[in-house]
Amino acid sequence: MPASRPSAPVPERRGRLLGSLAVLLLLAGLAAWSVLALQPPDPAPADAPATAFSAARAGVTVEEIAGEVHLTGSDAHARVVDGLVAQLTALGLDTRVQNAVGTGQAGPGETEMARLRNVVAVLPGTASTGRLFLVAHTDSVETGPGAADDAAGVATLLETVRALSAGEPLRNDVVVVLTDAEEACLCGAEAFAASHPLAAQGGVVLNLEARGTSGPPIAFETSRGNAALAERYAAAVPHPVASSFAVEVYRTLPNDTDLSVLLADGDFTGVNTAFIDGSAAYHTPQDTPARLDRRTLQALGDNTLALARELGGADLAALARPAADDATYFPLPTGLARYPGSLVEPLAAAALLGVAVLAAVDRRRGSSLPRTLLGAAAALVPLVLAPLAVGGLWRLLALVRPGYAVMTDPWRPGWFRLAAVALVAVVVLAWYALLRRRLGAAALRTGSLAVLAVLAAVLAALAPGGSYLAALPALAGVLAGLLPARVSLLGGAVAGAVAVVVLAPTVALFFPALGLAGAAAPAAVVSLLLLALLPVLEGLFPAGPAGWRTLAVPAAAAGLALLLTAAGLAVDRFDQQHPVPSRLAYALEADTGEAWWFSTEARPGEEAARYVGTPRTLPHDYPYVRGVPVAAGPAEDAGLTPSTVEVLEDRRAGDERTVTVRVTPQRAVGFVVLDLDTGGGRVVAARAEARDVPAGTVGEDQLWLTFHAPPEQGLEATVTVAGGGPLRLRVVDGSTGLDGLPGFEPRPPTVDTAGSHTADLVVVGATTDLG
Numbered sequence: 001m002p003a004s005r006p007s008a009p010v011p012e013r014r015g016r017l018l019g020s021l022a023v024l025l026l027l028a029g030l031a032a033w034s035v036l037a038l039q040p041p042d043p044a045p046a047d048a049p050a051t052a053f054s055a056a057r058a059g060v061t062v063e064e065i066a067g068e069v070h071l072t073g074s075d076a077h078a079r080v081v082d083g084l085v086a087q088l089t090a091l092g093l094d095t096r097v098q099n100a101v102g103t104g105q106a107g108p109g110e111t112e113m114a115r116l117r118n119v120v121a122v123l124p125g126t127a128s129t130g131r132l133f134l135v136a137h138t139d140s141v142e143t144g145p146g147a148a149d150d151a152a153g154v155a156t157l158l159e160t161v162r163a164l165s166a167g168e169p170l171r172n173d174v175v176v177v178l179t180d181a182e183e184a185c186l187c188g189a190e191a192f193a194a195s196h197p198l199a200a201q202g203g204v205v206l207n208l209e210a211r212g213t214s215g216p217p218i219a220f221e222t223s224r225g226n227a228a229l230a231e232r233y234a235a236a237v238p239h240p241v242a243s244s245f246a247v248e249v250y251r252t253l254p255n256d257t258d259l260s261v262l263l264a265d266g267d268f269t270g271v272n273t274a275f276i277d278g279s280a281a282y283h284t285p286q287d288t289p290a291r292l293d294r295r296t297l298q299a300l301g302d303n304t305l306a307l308a309r310e311l312g313g314a315d316l317a318a319l320a321r322p323a324a325d326d327a328t329y330f331p332l333p334t335g336l337a338r339y340p341g342s343l344v345e346p347l348a349a350a351a352l353l354g355v356a357v358l359a360a361v362d363r364r365r366g367s368s369l370p371r372t373l374l375g376a377a378a379a380l381v382p383l384v385l386a387p388l389a390v391g392g393l394w395r396l397l398a399l400v401r402p403g404y405a406v407m408t409d410p411w412r413p414g415w416f417r418l419a420a421v422a423l424v425a426v427v428v429l430a431w432y433a434l435l436r437r438r439l440g441a442a443a444l445r446t447g448s449l450a451v452l453a454v455l456a457a458v459l460a461a462l463a464p465g466g467s468y469l470a471a472l473p474a475l476a477g478v479l480a481g482l483l484p485a486r487v488s489l490l491g492g493a494v495a496g497a498v499a500v501v502v503l504a505p506t507v508a509l510f511f512p513a514l515g516l517a518g519a520a521a522p523a524a525v526v527s528l529l530l531l532a533l534l535p536v537l538e539g540l541f542p543a544g545p546a547g548w549r550t551l552a553v554p555a556a557a558a559g560l561a562l563l564l565t566a567a568g569l570a571v572d573r574f575d576q577q578h579p580v581p582s583r584l585a586y587a588l589e590a591d592t593g594e595a596w597w598f599s600t601e602a603r604p605g606e607e608a609a610r611y612v613g614t615p616r617t618l619p620h621d622y623p624y625v626r627g628v629p630v631a632a633g634p635a636e637d638a639g640l641t642p643s644t645v646e647v648l649e650d651r652r653a654g655d656e657r658t659v660t661v662r663v664t665p666q667r668a669v670g671f672v673v674l675d676l677d678t679g680g681g682r683v684v685a686a687r688a689e690a691r692d693v694p695a696g697t698v699g700e701d702q703l704w705l706t707f708h709a710p711p712e713q714g715l716e717a718t719v720t721v722a723g724g725g726p727l728r729l730r731v732v733d734g735s736t737g738l739d740g741l742p743g744f745e746p747r748p749p750t751v752d753t754a755g756s757h758t759a760d761l762v763v764v765g766a767t768t769d770l771g
Contacts, residue, residue, distance in 0.1 A: 020539025023493045027536070030333075030497055031504040037333040038216045038241050038505060040299030050166040053159055053301035055294040061087075061155035062297070063289045065138070066147035071670055071736075072114055072139040072181045073709025080138055081117050084178055087158055091165055093121035093176065098196055101691035102187025104261075110626075111697045112185035113688055114708035118192055119178035123161060128173040130316030131203035132308065133268070134160065135189070135258055137182030142670055142736040143753045143760060144287040146183075148275070151289075152297055153208030154178055160305045170312030175203070179258050184671070184708040189258035193265040202267025204229070204311055204319050206304060207259035208274070214293035215277025215512055216241040217300040221250045221259060223269040225322025230329050230338060232319070233271060236310035237303040240336040244328045244465030245506065246513075252463075269320055271307075275300065277512040280411045283755030284581065328468050331505045341464055347471040348460040351453035354478035358446050361482060367442040375439050375447025379531060382431045383451070386424040386527040387520035393423055393565070394516045400569065403580035406601045406754060409515030411578035415568035417511045417519075422561035424523050428530040429554035433541065437550075441538050442481075448531035449477045455528075469506060469525070473499040473532040480535060492535030499532035574750050581754035582607040585761035586635060586741055587622050590642040594619070595635040597743075600758045604631045607751045611635070611743075622732060622763045623673055623706055636742040641666040642766035643731045648716070650770070656684060656722045659770055664714035665733050672710050673732040674717055676703035681724020688717040727770040734763045 043055035064083060070076040081097065088095040098118040105111060119138065136153030140146030157176055164170060175198055179188030193199050219242035222229060226247070234240060262268040275296045281287045311319065325341035359372045397416070398404040410416060435444060456471035476498035480491030503525055510522035530537070540553045574580050582605060588595045596618060597611035604612050612631040621627065649660040663672055676683075683703050686693035689711070697703055701724075707715055721727065738744045738760050753759045 016539040016543065019489050020536055023489060023496065023536050026493065027496050027500050027533070031500045033333050034501050034504045035508040038331060038508060040216050040239060040293070040295040041302070043294035043298040051163050053163055053298065053305045055298035055301060058155040058159040058297055058301055059289070059292075059294055061158055062147055062151045062292060065151035065154060066140070066145040066287075066289050069142065069145050070138070070140045071142050072116060072184050073670065077139055077180070078117075081119055081180075084119050084138065084154065084158070088119070088121040088161070088176065091162055093123050093161065095119065095121040098192065100191040100195060101689045102181055102185070102189075102191030102194075103691065103694050104185035104187050104190060105694055110704045110706070111693050112187065112706045112708065113691065113693070114181035114184050114187040115689060115711060116180035116188050116191060116709065118180050118188050118196070119176070120192070120196060120198060121161075121176040122198070123164060123170070123174040123176070125170050125172040125174070125312065127171055129171065130320050131173045131175050131198065131201070132311050132316060133175045133177055133203050133205045133262075133270075134304070134308065135177045135179065135205055135207040135262070136209075137179045137188065137258060139180055139183050141183045141283045141755070142757070143755060144284045147287050147289045147292045148210040148213045149282065149287060150182070150208065150210055152210055152292055152300065156208055156297065156301045156304055159301055160308055163305050164308060164312070170309070172312050172314070172316050174308065174312060181708055182258055185706075186256055186258060186261050187708070189261035193262055199265075199267070202265070202320055204316055205259055205262050205268050205270030206307060206311075207257060207270060207272045208300065208304065209257050209272060210274050210276075211279055211282055212276045212512060213278035213281045213287065213291045214296050215275045217273050217275045217296065217303060218242065218246065218509060219271050219273050220246045221257070221272035222247055223263050223322060225269075225325060227323040227325055227327040227340060228319055229269060229271055229323075230327040232310050232314065233307060234329065234336040234338050236306045238306055239299045239303055241331050241509070242336060243330050243506065243509065244326065245330070245463070245469055246509070247326070248463035248465040269322060273300065273303065279409050279512065279515060280407060280578070285752055286577070286579070326465055328465055330468060330502065332501055344460050344464045344467050347475065348453070348456040348467050351456050351471045351474040351478070354475055355446065355450045355453045358449065358478050358481045362442045362446055365442065367440050367446075371439050371443035372446050372450070375443035375445070376450040377447070378431070378435055378439065378444065379448040379451045382428045382527050382531070383524060385431070386427040387523040389423050389427055390420045390519045390523035393420060394519060397516070397569075401574075402605055403574055405603045406581050406583065406605055407515075408517045409512065410568070410572045412568075412572040413511070413516060415564050415571055416516055419561050419564035419568060420511075420516065420519050420523060421507070421526055422557055422564055424526040425530060425557040426554050426561055428527060429537070429557055430551070432534065432537065433550045433554055436538070436541060441534070445477070445481060445534045448534055449474050449481070452477070452528065452532065469502060470528065472502050473528070477532055488535060489539065492533075496533045496536050499529055503529040503532075576749045579750050579752035580605060580607065582747065582751050583754045583756050583759045584608045584611060584738065585758050585763070586638070586738060587618065587620075588638055588640055588764045589620055590640070590764055590766040593637040595637050596632050597635045598625065598630040598632040600625065600630055600756065607747060620765055621675060622765070623671070623734060624758050624761070626704075638741050640762070640764045642764050643672055643733045645729060645731060645768040646714070647770065656720055657727070658718060658720040659727065660716065660718040661729065662714040662716050663710070663731055665710060667733070667735065669710070669733040669735045671706055671708045671734050672715060673734070674703060674705040674707070675730040675732065676719055677728040677730070678702060678721045679725030679727060681721040684720040684722050686717070686719045689715060728767055729770055730765055730767040732763050732765040734761060736760050737762065
């Protein structure tokens with residue numbers, strides 16, 4: 001038997017342990033500082049200086065806008081628009097309403113359009129070099145009053161313009177664009193870009209959004225070639241929370257906002273800002289003025305006002321064009337770190353080279369290259385297992401609290417987020433405890449750095465703005481690893497500090513961005529952080545032969561994870577202010593009297609399960625669930641009157657047939673769908689309310705047009721079809737609200753409408769043969 005290594009003297013072991021604990025305590029403090037530095041400031045009072053932003057003053061506007069649901073086309077929305085016109089006019093801005101029809105492409109063969117009212121106001125500059133566009137949207141979803149999304153953005157712009165008007169005049173023109181129909185189809189931004197004269201020459205856009213009710217406002221999206229804009233942002237804003245990695249992630253997502261539409265137009269550059277914590281209230285009846293965090297509103301306003309002043313005095317002609325490249329940037333406790341995109345590849349290459357050098361040094365110190373390679377392969381294990389474990393935690397919580405199954409994030413997620421971090425620590429520490437004696441601490445440390453370096457290189461190629469997440473910790477770890485053993489703990493502390501300030505804010509921002517339902521991503525980042533801290537964590541483990549003490553550290557982390565999970569369950573309980581979300585909808589086919597309850601919940605909760613059964617595809621197409629299996633159940637015919645169809649013109653020319661119809665809703669609806677079966681023909685052209693339907697529908701054998709806010713006197717639409725047989729037009733109209741439907745029972749106080757287009761949706765379809 002090989003001789004076992006002698007144990008280190010007790011004082012030496014105690015010194016290693018105390019040293020590691022002291023360093024970990026300091027790093028924990030640094031992590032806390034990094035995260036707390038992201039938090040918004042206290043709100044300014046109503047008597048704040050006239051040239052400053054006041055959340056108290058802006059909050060009054062939020063309350064005026066979000067006192068009720070104000071869906072596009074509704075009377076409530078008309079009152080919001082009229083009030084905003086009056087306020088902007090009173091501030092001295094030239095304010096007009098753009099009445100238009102906007103369009104949006106929902107998918108192949110599917111088009112969305114909306115009748116809308118954009119509010120456009122101009123604060124003229126003294127010697128304008130271009131236009132600065134301040135953009136937010138005035139409409140809410142059908143299921144909530146929209147205090148955060150986006151009354152907060154609108155109120156921020158009004159308070160910003162008021163503060164700008166009270167100060168020195170700006171050099172550049174400022175154009176306030178309060179769009180309509182953003183929630184429906186982004187149609188307001190499209191109509192502005194397509195037909196408003198102020199949009200013709202483009203400019204720089206600051207767009208304000210929300211996907212929650214609290215947390216720091218994050219600059220999460222920019223136009224490409226953002227180096228110049230990032231420089232201005234970093235120099236101007238007092239509460240900078242921005243990450244080039246977030247920009248890279250958002251570019252891969254199917255999500256869109258008004259800024260997406262304006263950037264696609266090609267004449268604009270810009271920055272998109274949103275706050276995202278408290279997402280349980282997003283698009284729900286709980287998105288009220290009282291729930292909106294005034295600290296968040298203050299940070300949003302401070303940043304918007306500062307950046308508006310910065311860009312208001314800049315050369316916008318240059319900033320309205322993309323720069324040569326994107327910048328890399330990320331938050332630090334003291335501000336925003338930033339460096340040019342040209343350094344991304346060199347830093348990634350330096351990390352790879354540095355790991356190779358460290359592996360060679362390790363070999364001279366007694367750790368073989370095969371062990372280092374095994375260490376690198378082994379480092380992939382926690383990067384896979386930790387996200388799986390955190391995903392399992394969320395599934396387990398959904399079993400304990402079934403209401404979580406339809407949520408992205410709990411109402412009070414703080415303790416659960418800490419539990420997820422502790423669970424990642426369990427995985428990494430258990431992995432390290434099991435392998436450190438077999439492969440050696442040096443092999444696991446260098447192997448982990450190799451994984452970081454390779455990840456940096458991959459990101460440099462695929463998502464350059466995110467490469468810093470791996471490159472900087474890898475480089476710091478390499479430099480620390482090259483230090484002599486007598487100062488290894490100090491080197492590990494410095495390298496750990498770099499990893500903490502780079503990665504801890506990303507973890508803190510990822511959790512609300514993706515919710516616990518998507519916490520696998522922040523779990524992976526936590527794993528990277530802990531792998532970078534291995535030299536410090538080594539001191540927690542016994543130096544002698546392996547024994548039960550080796551597992552004491554991961555066992556302690558497991559105990560902590562259990563305690564934090566229990567605390568989360570104790571704190572986060574459903575009640576009237578924090579209800580269980582429920583998605584339930586009603587569909588009626590008026591021709592036959594067939595009716596269904598349906599829910600888009602993957603596993604219908606207790607409330608929806610009272611009405612629906614197993615997943616199935618409904619026998620007719622309805623908006624938002626077209627061809628998608630849903631949990632459904634039979635319902636009674638509610639006797640709702642469908643929209644009427646009147647043929648205004650029907651003419652033929654060769655093999656083409658042009659039909660003009662007027663579709664008139666017989667009840668208050670938010671939209672109508674024109675579902676035209678061409679009988680095997682081809683759609684040549686289509687118009688609705690004098691606006692051409694986008695070309696994406698042309699050439700299809702079926703027209704599926706969703707028109708939001710149809711006129712009370714009826715929607716006029718014209719379709720030209722080539723070839724085919726008899727035409728059949730099916731009209732589906734949609735409204736919100738299940739109260740009064742036969743068989744529907746009021747929900748208990750602890751259950752409320754989910755934030756979804758299919759929550760409380762009522763759709764009625766009927767078919768007309770056009771011959």
